Each structure stands twice: as C-alpha cells, then as structure tokens.
Amino acid sequence: MIPKRISVKLFAADPEAEVDLHKYIRVFHEFIREKKVEGLLIDVADYSHVPEGPGVVLIGHDVDYSIDLNGGRAGLMALAKRIEGGNLADLFDDVVRKCLLAVKAVQEDGSTGMSFSTARLRVQLVDRLAAPNSDEGYASVQPEFEALAGRVFGDGATVERVEGDEPRRVLGAELCANKSDDLDTLLARLER
Amino acid sequence: MGAESWKEVLHDKMDAGWAEEIDQFDSQMALRKLGKLGEKVFAETRLRRGVYGQRYDNGKRHDGTADQTLAFADVPTKGPETLWDAPGMCRIKIPFGGVSAEQLEVLADCSEEYSDAILHVTTRQDFQIHYVHIEDTADLMRRLAAVNITTREACGNSVRNVTGCPLAGVCKTETFDISPYAQALMTFMLGHPDVQDFGRKFKPAFSGCEHEACGLVQMHDGGYVARVVDGKKGFKIVVGGGLGAVPHQAAVLSEFTPVEELLPVMQAVARVFARLGEKKNRNRARIKFLVAKIGIEEFKRMVEEERKTLPHDDRWTSLVTDMAPTDNEPTAPGAELAPGDRPDGFAAWFDTNVRAQRQDGYSVVTLNLPLGDLTADQARSLADIARKWSGDNMRTTVEQNMVLRFVSNGDLVAVFEALTAAGIGAADGETIVDVTSCPGTDTCKLGIAASRGLASELRQRLAAKSASMPAAVKALRVKISGCFNSCGQHHLADIGFYGNSRKVDGRTVPHFQVILGGQWGENAGKYGMAMGSVPSKAVPEVVEALTDAYVQSREGDESFRGFVERTGKRSMREIIKPFMKVAPYAEAPEFYSDWSDVREFTIGDLGIGECAGEMVSLFGIEVVKAESQGFDAQIALEEGDFEEAEDLAYRSMISAARALVRLEFIDVTETPDDVVSEFKTRYFDNERFFDRFAKGKFGQYLLDRHATAPDSIDRDIASRRIEESQLFIEAAHACELRIESASILAGAAEA
Numbered sequence: 001m002i003p004k005r006i007s008v009k010l011f012a013a014d015p016e017a018e019v020d021l022h023k024y025i026r027v028f029h030e031f032i033r034e035k036k037v038e039g040l041l042i043d044v045a046d047y048s049h050v051p052e053g054p055g056v057v058l059i060g061h062d063v064d065y066s067i068d069l070n071g072g073r074a075g076l077m078a079l080a081k082r083i084e085g086g087n088l089a090d091l092f093d094d095v096v097r098k099c100l101l102a103v104k105a106v107q108e109d110g111s112t113g114m115s116f117s118t119a120r121l122r123v124q125l126v127d128r129l130a131a132p133n134s135d136e137g138y139a140s141v142q143p144e145f146e147a148l149a150g151r152v153f154g155d156g157a158t159v160e161r162v163e164g165d166e167p168r169r170v171l172g173a174e175l176c177a178n179k180s181d182d183l184d185t186l187l188a189r190l191e192r
Numbered sequence: 193m194g195a196e197s198w199k200e201v202l203h204d205k206m207d208a209g210w211a212e213e214i215d216q217f218d219s220q221m222a223l224r225k226l227g228k229l230g231e232k233v234f235a236e237t238r239l240r241r242g243v244y245g246q247r248y249d250n251g252k253r254h255d256g257t258a259d260q261t262l263a264f265a266d267v268p269t270k271g272p273e274t275l276w277d278a279p280g281m282c283r284i285k286i287p288f289g290g291v292s293a294e295q296l297e298v299l300a301d302c303s304e305e306y307s308d309a310i311l312h313v314t315t316r317q318d319f320q321i322h323y324v325h326i327e328d329t330a331d332l333m334r335r336l337a338a339v340n341i342t343t344r345e346a347c348g349n350s351v352r353n354v355t356g357c358p359l360a361g362v363c364k365t366e367t368f369d370i371s372p373y374a375q376a377l378m379t380f381m382l383g384h385p386d387v388q389d390f391g392r393k394f395k396p397a398f399s400g401c402e403h404e405a406c407g408l409v410q411m412h413d414g415g416y417v418a419r420v421v422d423g424k425k426g427f428k429i430v431v432g433g434g435l436g437a438v439p440h441q442a443a444v445l446s447e448f449t450p451v452e453e454l455l456p457v458m459q460a461v462a463r464v465f466a467r468l469g470e471k472k473n474r475n476r477a478r479i480k481f482l483v484a485k486i487g488i489e490e491f492k493r494m495v496e497e498e499r500k501t502l503p504h505d506d507r508w509t510s511l512v513t514d515m516a517p518t519d520n521e522p523t524a525p526g527a528e529l530a531p532g533d534r535p536d537g538f539a540a541w542f543d544t545n546v547r548a549q550r551q552d553g554y555s556v557v558t559l560n561l562p563l564g565d566l567t568a569d570q571a572r573s574l575a576d577i578a579r580k581w582s583g584d585n586m587r588t589t590v591e592q593n594m595v596l597r598f599v600s601n602g603d604l605v606a607v608f609e610a611l612t613a614a615g616i617g618a619a620d621g622e623t624i625v626d627v628t629s630c631p632g633t634d635t636c637k638l639g640i641a642a643s644r645g646l647a648s649e650l651r652q653r654l655a656a657k658s659a660s661m662p663a664a665v666k667a668l669r670v671k672i673s674g675c676f677n678s679c680g681q682h683h684l685a686d687i688g689f690y691g692n693s694r695k696v697d698g699r700t701v702p703h704f705q706v707i708l709g710g711q712w713g714e715n716a717g718k719y720g721m722a723m724g725s726v727p728s729k730a731v732p733e734v735v736e737a738l739t740d741a742y743v744q745s746r747e748g749d750e751s752f753r754g755f756v757e758r759t760g761k762r763s764m765r766e767i768i769k770p771f772m773k774v775a776p777y778a779e780a781p782e783f784y785s786d787w788s789d790v791r792e793f794t795i796g797d798l799g800i801g802e803c804a805g806e807m808v809s810l811f812g813i814e815v816v817k818a819e820s821q822g823f824d825a826q827i828a829l830e831e832g833d834f835e836e837a838e839d840l841a842y843r844s845m846i847s848a849a850r851a852l853v854r855l856e857f858i859d860v861t862e863t864p865d866d867v868v869s870e871f872k873t874r875y876f877d878n879e880r881f882f883d884r885f886a887k888g889k890f891g892q893y894l895l896d897r898h899a900t901a902p903d904s905i906d907r908d909i910a911s912r913r914i915e916e917s918q919l920f921i922e923a924a925h926a927c928e929l930r931i932e933s934a935s936i937l938a939g940a941a942e943a
C-alpha cells in the first residue's frame with residue numbers, strides 16, 4: 001500500500017501558544033528565494049484568517065510546508081503530495097527528513113520566535129482509498145509506524161493511533177520519543 | 193488494504209453519462225500526454241470540466257528581487273503557456289448553493305486529498321479548491337459525481353452555475369421558492385447541445401423577490417424573478433446583464449413567462465446567442481454586448497421566432513412538474529428561543545447571523561466564513577451540525593458564506609455552541625466586517641493586486657471595532673476585486689475596490705480604485721462609480737474616512753448610496769484625496785509591497801522592482817490630463833450632461849493615448865486623428881498595447897469610438913464610455929510599465 005500523500009507534523013514546543021503567522025509570510029518567501037528547503041517551491045498561501053486552519057503554507061509542487069494550526073495544536077507540517085510508488089519506509093523517512101530540515105531552516109532564520117518539540121511527530125496517510133482510517137487499515141500500517149518511530153527516535157519510542165474513532169478523518173499516528181534529542185540527532189539517525 | 197482505484201469503486205455509484213464523460217476526460221489527459229491531442233483543444237476540454245489554470249502556471253514568478261523560472265515539466269502543456277505540472281484550480285458547481293451533509297463531507301475529503309484542505313466559497317455559490325494537480329482531477333470528479341455534484345461547465349464558454357437566493361423557500365418576501373426551477377434549468381442546460389457553441393460564458397440567476405438582493409439577477413446574463421399572474425407561477429426574464437470591465441444592467445426579455453415555458457425560452461435564448469454572439473473577439477462576446485448591439489426589442493423578436501422552431505422536448509414540462517422539495521424536512525419542531533443564560537458572544541451572533549424564517553419557530557443561521565474559506569475539518573463539523581439541527585442541508589451564498597436553514601429557534605444556543613467549537617461561529621455575518629473578495633493575486637492569473645490580503649486586513653480591523661460601530665456603518669457592504677473584472681462584485685458594494693497599479697518614485701505601487709455607491713438591493717439595481725485610485729496600504733484609512741463622513745453627514749436614514757449621490761463625486765473625491773499620495777520608497781517602503789506579501793510589488797511578474805529613480809516620467813506628466821478629464825466626465829454624468837460626459841471620456845482616452853505616443857514622438861499634435869493614427873501604428877497594430885489576457889480589448893475602445901461617434905447619447909452610453917475610458921487609461925499605465933520593464937531588462941542584458 002502506497003498512499004498518494006503523506007504528512008508529517010512536528011509540534012511547537014508549546015503547541016497551544018499563539019503563533020504570529022504573518023512572520024512566516026516573509027520567512028517562506030525567503031525560503032523560495034534562497035531555496036532553503038527541498039522541493040520545487042511555488043508560492044506562499046496566507047490562511048491566517050481561518051481559525052485552526054493551515055496557517056501559512058509554502059506551496060510546492062511535490063511537497064508543501066505549513067505552519068499548521070489544525071486541532072488547535074501548532075506545528076510545522078510537511079505534506080508530500082506527488083507520491084507515485086516506492087517503498088513506504090523510504091517514503092516515510094523522506095517526508096520526516098524534509099519536515100525536520102524545514103524546522104531547522106525556521107530555527108536558523110530565528111525571526112519567528114517559535115520553538116519546536118523534537119519528542120513527538122504526527123504522521124498521516126492522506127489517501128482514503130489506499131489507506132482508509134479503519135481498524136484493519138491501521139493494523140496493516142502499524143508495524144511501519146513502529147519501525148519509523150524506532151528509526152527517528154531510537155529505542156523506547158512509542159506509537160499512538162490518532163483519530164481512531166473518526167473514520168472520516170485520515171489514518172495516522174503520533175510517534176513519541178522517550179527522550180528529547182536535537183534535530184541534528186534525529187536527522188543523523190535517518191541518514192544511517 | 194485499500195481498493196484499486198476510485199474509478200472501480202465508484203463506477204456504479206454515479207450517473208452513467210457522467211461516469212462516461214469523466215472517463216473520456218481521463219483518456220483525453222492520456223492523449224495529451226502522448227502528444228496526440230492539441231493543447232488548445234485540450235485546454236477547452238479541461239475548462240469545460242471546471243479545471244482552471246492558476247497564477248504562475250506559465251512557469252514564471254517574480255520572487256521580490258528577480259524573475260525566477262519554476263522548473264515544472266514543460267511537456268506536455270495544459271494549454272498555451274500553461275505547464276502540465278503547475279497546480280491549478282477546480283471549480284465545483286453547486287446549483288442555487290444547495291449542498292447536503294454527505295456532499296460537504298466529500299468536498300472536504302477532496303480538498304484534503306487533492307488541495308490544501310481549504311474549501312473556498314465563491315461569489316457565485318460555487319466551491320473552489322486550489323493547487324490541484326491535473327492528474328488528480330478525474331478522481332476528484334468521480335468522487336463528487338458519486339454524490340451528484342459536477343464540475344462540468346463550471347468554466348468554459350457554456351452555461352455556468354445556476355445561482356439562486358439562499359433564502360428561497362424560507363424567505364418572508366418571496367413570491368415562491370425558486371430552488372426547484374434553478375435545479376431544473378441546471379439539469380436541462382448541462383451539456384445541452386445548444387449551449388456548446390457560445391463565444392463566451394452565460395451566467396444564470398434566480399430570485400424569489402423583485403426588490404431584495406436575492407439572486408442579483410440584474411447583473412446576470414440571464415435572470416429569472418418569480419412572479420405569479422392570475423394564479424399561475426412564472427418568471428420575469430431579463431437578459432444581458434453583467435459586471436466585468438464594463439458593467440451592464442440586464443434588460444427585460446419577458447415580464448412573465450409561465451414555468452412550463454421557462455426551459456424552451458432559455459433554449460431559444462441560447463440558440464440566438466450561439467448563432468449571433470461574437471465569436472472572434474472574446475472581449476465583446478458576452479450576451480450583454482449582443483443585446484446592447486441589436487437592442488432588446490430585436491433580441492426579443494429573434495428569441496420568439498427561435499422558440500417557434502424548436503423541436504418539442506418532453507423535459508420542458510417534466511423537469512418543472514412534480515418537483516421534489518429541495519430541502520429535507522426540518523429536524524426538530526419549530527419553537528421559541530427559551531429565555532435564560534446565554535453563552536458569551538451569543539447575543540452579538542444572534543443579532544447579525546440569525547434571521548427569522550417565513551415558517552414560525554425556525555431561523556436561518558449564517559456562517560460568516562472569513563474570505564469564503566473553511567477547512568476540511570470545519571466542513572465535517574458543519575455536516576454533523578446540519579444533520580443534527582437543519583435537516584441535513586445547507587446553502588452557499590454569493591457573499592461567500594453558508595447558511596443553515598430550518599434551525600428550530602429552540603436549538604439556536606446549541607447550534608451557536610457547536611459552530612463556535614468548530615471555529616465557524618463568528619458574528620458579523622453580512623455586515624461591513626464580512627468583506628467579500630475574489631482570489632486576486634493569491635491564485636488568479638488576472639489578479640493585479642492582493643484583494644484577499646486587503647480583505648483579511650480590513651476584516652481584522654473592522655471586527656475589532658464592530659461592537660461600537662454605528663448600525664448604519666455596520667450594515668454597509670465592502671467588496672473587493674483583484675482587477676477590473678469584478679469577480680469580487682465591487683460594483684455592487686457600498687464601498688468597492690478593484691486592483692490596479694501606479695508608478696511612483698520609479699517603482700510600481702499596488703493601488704485600488706475606489707468604487708462608491710453600488711446598490712446591493714433591487715437585485716443589484718445600480719452600480720457604483722469610480723472615485724480614484726488609492727495605494728493599497730492606505731485602503732483601511734480610506735474606509736475609515738468614508739464611514740466617518742457618512743456618520744457625520746448622513747441625513748435621517750439615508751443610505752450610503754444616497755449619501756454619495758447627495759454629496760457628489762467632487763466632494764466624495766475630496767474625502768479620499770489625502771490618501772492618494774504615496775511617499776517615496778526611502779520614506780515608506782511598505783507602500784511598495786502588497787498585503788500578505790512581502791515581495792516588492794510588480795505587475796505581470798516583471799522586474800520593475802529594481803527600477804529606482806526620482807524623476808517623474810514624461811508619461812506620468814501627460815497622463816494626469818487624461819485622468820482629470822476622466823474625473824470631469826463623471827461629474828458631467830452626475831449632473832446629467834450626458835453628451836459632455838461622453839465627450840470628456842473620449843477625450844481622456846485621446847489624452848492617455850497621446851501620453852504614450854509622446855514617449856516616442858514628442859511632436860505629435862493634439863488632433864485626435866493624428867493621435868489615434870500614431871497610437872494605432874506605434875502601439876495597437878504591433879500589439880504593444882495589448883494586455884496579456886485582455887489582448888487588444890482596451891485599445892479597441894478608443895479605435896471604435898474614434899471611428900464612430902454615437903448618434904445620440906443617453907445615460908447608459910455615457911456611463912459605458914466612462915468605464916471604457918478608465919480601463920483605457922489603466923491599460924496605458926500598464927503599457928508604459930511594460931515598456932519601461934523591457935527597457936530595464938534589455939539594459940541589464942547588455943550590461
């Protein structure tokens with residue numbers, strides 16, 4: 001099973017704190033100009049007027065990056081959206097890596113004042129045909145989530161299903177570390 | 193785990209004809225990829241399926257410092273200058289705005305899986321989703337078709353979405369519920385052979401009332417107002433209305449057409465339009481130009497003759513008899529709103545967002561969607577709310593909102609709490625806070641200025657003052673378009689704006705033309721008039737100044753339009769004049785970028801931003817004369833001197849053309865023949881004056897008027913000439929910018 005879209009979200013250190021989304025308009029335009037994150041980058045979409053919406057989105061061709069406010073929990077989300085086959089583990093690794101690199105770029109910019117927790121990742125398969133949010137669907141992907149958690153967070157990482165009681169939402173899980181490592185450590189683990 | 197394809201899963205769950213059409217579109221995409229289908233043919237096919245291009249889909253974008261190439265795959269193309277991989281927009285037809293909970297859930301899923309999880313309600317009750325890849329569109333269509341939604345003819349030169357009053361069936365002032373007839377027209381016209389050969393689109397609208405805003409029929413290509421004569425249901429039919437660059441009010445085709453004649457008459461209208469409407473020049477191809485050209489009486493005669501020749505179609509009557517109700521039964525019995533403690537914010541929300549229905553004990557609840565946007569999660573929550581409290585149904589509105597109908601008053605508190613929990617319980621629906629905007633430069637290829645960025649800023653500022661705002665101000669409408677094409681319906685607003693640009697200090701500055709005094713009521717009864725352009729960043733102060741002046745000078749319960757008319761254009765312009773000036777870049781760089789966009793502003797994504805300089809160009813000096821004449825033309829119109837107004841408007845075009853000519857031929861005389869001849873040779877014939885999208889449309893205004901002066905001049909002709917002259921002057925500004933940009937780029941290349 002290969003979904004057409006995979007999203008990975010790294011939450012803000014205080015996900016309920018107010019985010020100054022307008023600062024990200026400048027940051028994301030600069031990301032385009034300086035090619036600071038991966039992918040063919042197209043434009044910046046401002047949805048700051050939408051409560052708990054996609055916030056500000058750096059629109060790409062193969063991957064979007066957004067300061068996502070969905071569920072009232074702010075974070076940086078990478079959404080791979082032109083997936084056409086491959087190995088699920090490799091695809092997971094690639095989207096997580098892109099998300100972490102984008103977070104790193106935001107932190108290096110330093111102007112937004114936002115910091116991120118490196119102890120929890122939300123991974124979702126945004127494809128209701130290939131990956132329906134059913135018990136059966138989750139069971140088939142659970143080992144992949146667990147393996148990914150191990151690759152990113154090392155020993156002791158755990159996996160929690162999300163939106164399990166809501167079949168209309170997409171299938172996903174949150175991967176949780178038992179300790180908080182820095183971004184470079186997480187990236188280095190993925191490169192091994 | 194998952195199934196193989198949406199095609200397999202859904203094939204038996206949709207209309208067989210629709211399934212076949214979508215499969216054909218899938219095949220056409222494959223053929224295009226193989227190079228076996230021409231790009232123009234594919235583009236027309238794609239548009240007729242509601243699949244639009246989007247900004248930057250030519251692979252070029254200015255990043256604030258330089259033009260950049262977006263390295264999309266360049267083979268195949270989706271149409272001329274439209275790259276295959278560039279994201280596009282899908283428009284989804286929602287007849288009369290009616291949408292069920294199940295349909296909304298599928299729309300939400302599609303927005304999440306093919307777009308950015310945002311559903312956008314348009315000013316014609318459609319939904320749009322953006323940033324969609326062409327290869328996802330067939331599955332998107334299948335999923336929608338499985339819940340009886342189509343994208344067919346949402347774009348292209350055919351019959352667009354049939355709009356209708358969102359209060360139809362529950363309104364206290366309507367003659368009867370127009371919804372089933374809107375649905376019948378949609379069913380009959382969709383894919384009909386007689387609507388496949390139009391030169392341009394045809395937008396229909398239904399109203400249940402003559403005097404409310406309702407369906408805004410007066411600004412539509414075809415409008416239908418419910419009437420009952422001698423106990424028989426029918427419609428007053430109007431044709432030839434439209435906004436766009438040059439707005440027209442529709443003319444009456446029939447004071448009363450019985451319901452069983454509605455469809456054949458429209459079929460006859462379609463045939464006449466297809467046969468006689470302009471085909472070569474798309475800028476003159478809307479039905480409004482045909483009606484204006486031949487006159488409504490001749491058009492009416494031709495429609496009547498055409499009607500006699502139509503072969504009988506059983507659907508003329510079958511589609512308008514035994515009609516199923518368009519809404520399900522209410523969920524709960526009607527009741528009174530019980531007294532007692534209310535949650536915070538309920539009173540303000542109730543005041544602006546709740547309207548009593550004709551049916552006792554029920555209300556219509558307006559969802560004030562910011563800029564017409566809601567998230568996929570919010571849409572699912574709304575579907576739950578609709579199932580529980582409003583009989584499963586909702587409607588979209590032309591003010592980019594949604595409404596829940598048949599909400600029992602006894603449930604209003606619970607509905608408010610549920611909407612608030614979902615993030616869609618904002619008050620101030622259909623007030624000055626609830627600003628309407630087209631997509632503008634966010635996603636539209638034609639956008640000049642950031643209408644959504646401005647709307648968002650205004651919404652935020654006005655909402656902060658809403659609680660203390662005088663009722664007369666709160667009741668005003670603000671509508672914004674990113675360009676002159678009026679998708680934001682700026683002509684109908686009390687305070688409207690459309691995007692343009694001006695050169696200041698050697699750089700391009702985003703501006704908005706101020707349009708005041710449009711009439712929303714009477715089905716879009718009157719259009720506002722232009723007052724002058726102000727820099728984009730000054731618009732919030734302009735709105736404040738205008739509303740303050742209204743509050744201070746209002747007489748009795750005078751409407752804003754009445755205030756504008758009584759005050760007069762000259763004095764109204766004095767109110768906005770202090771905001772027209774732009775400080776040099778060094779003093780106020782913020783004026784040189786647009787709202788929600790930090791890039792230095794450019795038009796057409798050309799590299800104007802590097803052009804620093806202090807001098808005022810020769811063109812800049814000369815064009816002031818044209819703008820002054822244009823303004824004087826408006827004054828003359830206001831004073832009822834139509835001949836003078838028309839002549840001044842014409843002369844303003846001559847002056848703007850001369851300003852351009854003098855860039856190259858300093859000694860050109862002021863004789864109109866000389867100016868037009870030089871303009872034609874130097875700018876029109878070689879297409880230097882041509883806009884990328886409008887082509888020669890604006891230049892043709894001058895050539896046509898110069899070639900043929902009108903025999904007699906009435907208010908309509910004078911108004912139209914003024915609109916044309918404003919657009920011509922705008923085009924002259926744009927042309928000068930293009931020339932200068934090309935010069936800079938050439939200089940840079942040489943360097």
